[in-house]
Amino acid sequence: MSAAFADTVRSEWTKFRTIPANIPTLLSAVVLMVGAGALTANGAAESFRAGRAPFDATYISMYGGFLFAQLTVGALGVLTVTHEYATGLIRTSATVVPRRGRLLAAKVVTYGVIALAMGLVSSFGAYTLGQTVIAAGGAPAASLSEPGVLRAVVGMGLIWALVGLVGVALGMLIRATMAATTVLVAVNFIIPVIGPRLLPDAVGDWVTTYWPISAGLQITTTVQNAGRVAPWTGLGVMAGFTVVLLAAAFALFRARDT
């Protein structure tokens, strides 16, 4: 990392931490993920006792909370870019860092690392609390030494980072906070979660299997679901989608007047 790039990353971190709401909002996403995860884990333990298998204790402890927490993570990613357009600060930023690629890359690195770190805190938190709840509920809890469990928990941290970067890319592509956040919610929530229930079966099945976030979340499972992609393949799909969005964001930011 060149000195000039390191300076730009330092500036982006200062930008992030000096907006008073950012860090509390991020921490609320962590709490939401761990709390809601514990609730779904409890519900899952109950239905296990009622005799409904299969049971993926690792996945179930994280997924319920992630569904909501990811909206906050993505929206904060959107805001790291759109708040600069809303205030006009982007012009000043592009004046003090005239190399657009460097400016956007610093945003990507900074927010990517923030989302990854908070993602790992959340995933380990939700997993740990979830296993306690599951064991207390009389269902078989997972342990980190079992195959795939550590991969699933770390993978959830990676998914946080990717969701955050999809937010950054959408923010740069769309520039307006409301519009970018709406697209984000559609892409990461409405289409993958509600879509399959409303769409024709064939399309719904395709979405369930291959939609970026749906495929990506396979990294957080320890039991391979029939008809779903393999964990690392799924993460690759999500990562590829993120890279394509970011590439478009870089190209547009370089080409556009600021």
Added chain:
Amino acid sequence: MIEIIGLTKRYGTRTAVDGLTFTVRPGQVTGFLGPNGAGKSTTMRAILGLDRPDAGGVTVDGREYAGLSRPMREVGALLDARAVHPRRTARNHLLCLAQTNGISAARVDEVLALVGLESVARRRAGGFSLGMGQRLGIAVALLGDPKVLLFDEPVNGLDPEGIKWIRELMRGLAAEGRTVLVSSHLMSEMAQTADHLVVIGRGRLIADIGVTEFVRQGQNILVRADQPERLAGRLTEAGATVTPGADGALIVTGLEAGDVGRAALDTGVVLTELTPQRSLEQAYMDLTRDSVEFQTSAA
């Protein structure tokens, strides 16, 4: 030194700047004048590499701005003083920007003192008055102690004390040998601040002229005398341009009122009227009349 050569910028079908060429020299304040919509801000954005020219180009001290790695040390700019996150403090706003160019926090505090914002450094910029916001914007420009400074409409909305402060600051920066380009749509303001004027209208260069020369050219004097022909001959000899006005009056340009009085004394002509006719403002308006985008019908 800023060199603008054949700069052209279009937004869709509208040409904002049209083949503009001029040079901004160090050691003086250059006023960049033009009616609203003349292309001043577009030119400034092009200097800073924010807008890409459709033709021509700009260099700052011989280099293209967009290629500079740490530009704050070479060029400082005030474009839009309201471009701050309202919930970030003044000091943090400056710190974010300083860090991109490896400028220390100590320099941030120094600049805050320089613009007189020390006491509100840790207050949210969103609560600042127009004048405080303008000072914060100027602080951004000064952070890197640059040799070249651009100020876009810095006195807009300021109270007289703020205007005086900015005027003295700009004159001081120029006196230190820096290049200072300041845009305005107010001639009266520029007459008091600038040494040199670049006037544009509809994206084209109208005048590139020293302030003293502009002032001299801008003054018309209405003269009435008992022997107008004799006085006219003498004034023409002295280098004035004399055109006949209504009722035997003379319209004199290129001389001061005092020079006309002296000429009358020398030739023994009795002056019956000696009226400097046009203000600087009027001269500027005459110059840009054809290039004002939105004109009121009764001027």
